[in-house]
Amino acid sequence: MLHDSGIVTIYRVSVDENGPPPKVEKLVKRSTHYFGEMTVGIQRYYEAAKVGQQIDLLIEIWRDPNIKTRDIAQIEDRFYxxxxxxxxxxxxxxxxxxxxLEEDDSGTWSAKL
Incomplete structure (x- = not known):
């Protein structure tokens, strides 16, 4: 597959444990990748719906073992x-x-960069 659909930036969520409550979260850049967009299959879509999630996008990047499910992905001005x-x-x-990826509709991550 060609990875020519765009660029995805992966961020880890960092929490300042030393500051006073409430804890402040910020995004720290982990990596950037070219990606190819794939079709979200019906089985993947319904399996996510069973646990209250929604898969909006399925992308493929070159192998990166450092990405975690706690991380946040950014494509253009959207966060996932x-x-x-x-x-x-x-x-x-x-x-x-x-x-x-599930799109974050709340818009909270753009303020944490």
């Missing part, structure tokens, strides 16, 4: 929760990572 990480091989046998 990473709901599932699938390390696999593409049709050419190249190691890739597939990310199932």
């Amino acid at each position: 929760f990473i709901r599932q990480i699938t390390p696999t091989k593409d049709e050419d046998g190249i190691l890739v990572t597939r990310l199932s």
Whole structure:
């Protein structure tokens, strides 16, 4: 698969434990990747719905074992929760990572950069 759909930036959520309550969260850049957009299959969509989640986007990047489901993905001006990480091989046998993403409609992450 060509990774020509755009650029995704992965952030980890950092919490300042030393400050007074309430704890302040901020986003710290972890990595940036070119990605290819894939079709969200019906099974993936319904499995997420069973646990109260919604998969809005499925993307594929080159293999990155450092991404966690606690991380946040940004594509253009939209932020996404990473709901599932699938390390696999593409049709050419190249190691890739597939990310199932749920859009964050609250808009809170853009203020935490």
